[in-house]
Amino acid sequence: MAPVTNSRLIFNSPPGDGPFEPGKTLVVDNSHSIDVDTVALDGGFLLKILFVAPDPYLRGLMVGPGQPALIDVPPFILGESIIAPSVGVVVRSETGDVKVGDHICGALPAQNYVVKPGLEAGLLVIQNQYNIPLSAYLGVAGLAGMTAWMAWKEFIGTAKKGSTVFVSTAAGAVGSFVVQLAKLDGCKVIASTGSADRVAYIKEFGADVAFNYKEESTDEVLDKEGPLDIYWDNVGTKTLDSALAHAATNARFISCGMISAYDTRDATVKNLLQLIAKSITIYGLNVATLIPKWAAEFFTEVPKLVAEGKVKFKEHRFEGLASFDDAFVGTMNGTINGTKAIIVVGSE
The missing domain is CATH 3.40.50.720 (NAD(P)-binding Rossmann-like Domain)
Incomplete structure (x- = not known):
């Protein structure tokens, strides 16, 4: 397979004490490419990102160099891909932790493809025994x-x-x-x-x-x-x-x-x-601080409630990393049509 563009959503300019600035705070970088068939995995696995969520907490990570994040999560690094809640599918694997076709959710670089060294803390293999939409694992089941x-x-x-x-x-x-x-x-x-x-x-x-x-x-x-x-x-x-x-x-x-x-x-x-x-x-x-105590029960109960229709949700979908600004501003301002903004990055 010939190399393909590996677009990234990078942290470009801290907004300081002012508002998020569309087209400036974050920008899409299309200068990188990746050969999906030959990129070195070094014992890890390759993910194709399917969905990204522009969650409000990300605003607290958009701070200047040397400044602490507003929440207890590492801040974004200037010039690097932001780390955001995402769902991806494994397209190649050299680890027994995951296999090709597995779906992974967690905080991941906002780009088309990501190589991970292993199933790190905070990354989960989606079991989806109730066959709810995968994007729900960034919202009601995420x-x-x-x-x-x-x-x-x-x-x-x-x-x-x-x-x-x-x-x-x-x-x-x-x-x-x-x-x-x-x-x-x-x-x-x-x-x-x-x-x-x-x-x-x-x-x-x-x-x-x-x-x-x-x-x-x-x-x-x-x-x-x-x-x-x-x-x-x-x-x-x-x-x-x-x-x-x-x-x-x-x-x-x-x-x-x-x-x-x-x-x-x-x-x-x-x-x-x-x-x-x-x-x-x-x-x-x-x-x-609650995930270690409650995660097992959550993933047992909540997807089932969703599948049974006892818990409802609604998404507003945006297409491509370039739509992140619109999705994020709509989320922050409460103007999107739905409870959850989802950015569709790729397809299986």
């Missing part, structure tokens, strides 16, 4: 799903029936699964999102009250529908302040993300005294 399901198991367990749960960024990949987990436990769910279409969408997933925070006051909605027993926070700042003000005594908060502060670095919260006044417990969520 990192987003693990974030929602594992944290709910760890910090909530089974919620008391009738509890009031508020989920911010509820139409996203994580939030929409949290909505469904809360409904499975018999909770009343309040869901905020950023457009009328996504309000309608998250109602289809079971939210009892859904509103567009850009057009309705979060405080006014929570005044009417609260107090809150559980708050799942994907936003931080003003929305967190509102939740604190409307929390019930002994409420539980799960802090999953602070998307409103990723660009500005301003995570100011004014109502922290409510933690004391209402005996609120707040859990900081780093899913990496």
Whole structure:
């Protein structure tokens, strides 16, 4: 086979304290090629990347040289491929860990082909015994799903029936699964999102009250529908302040993300005294710390729930690495048509 282009999505320019800059922060590099049949594997295996997910946490890795990432993950390296959640298929192998035709998911370089020395920590062979779409392993059956399901198991367990749960960024990949987990436990769910279409969408997933925070006051909605027993926070700042003000005594908060502060670095919260006044417990969520405990149960239960239709998901697919900017901005702004943006990089 003649060499083929091995396109890469590289980290080109740190955005600093400003917003992600399409066409500048990340760029596609088409200068590399690869001979799939002859490239040296040195005892490893060759993956063809099929899908990449432009997850919000990647924004926290776009920092300048010598600066720490905003989360506990190694930052991107200037001029190198970004590392992003991906699914690939093994096209050649010199290791007993994987065989040709196996599908692998995990954090991988965003490029067409990747040589790996072995099945490193964080890379999983997808068993897919329930035959759900492979791209689901980047969403509801992947990192987003693990974030929602594992944290709910760890910090909530089974919620008391009738509890009031508020989920911010509820139409996203994580939030929409949290909505469904809360409904499975018999909770009343309040869901905020950023457009009328996504309000309608998250109602289809079971939210009892859904509103567009850009057009309705979060405080006014929570005044009417609260107090809150559980708050799942994907936003931080003003929305967190509102939740604190409307929390019930002994409420539980799960802090999953602070998307409103990723660009500005301003995570100011004014109502922290409510933690004391209402005996609120707040859990900081780093899913990496939960995976060792919950992974086996997650991969046993969640794909089955998806296959049975008990947990729903919706994707918005983009074509090619060059579409990463659109997919990422849409994910960050909450404007994509679906809970999960998926970039289709290749086919089998």
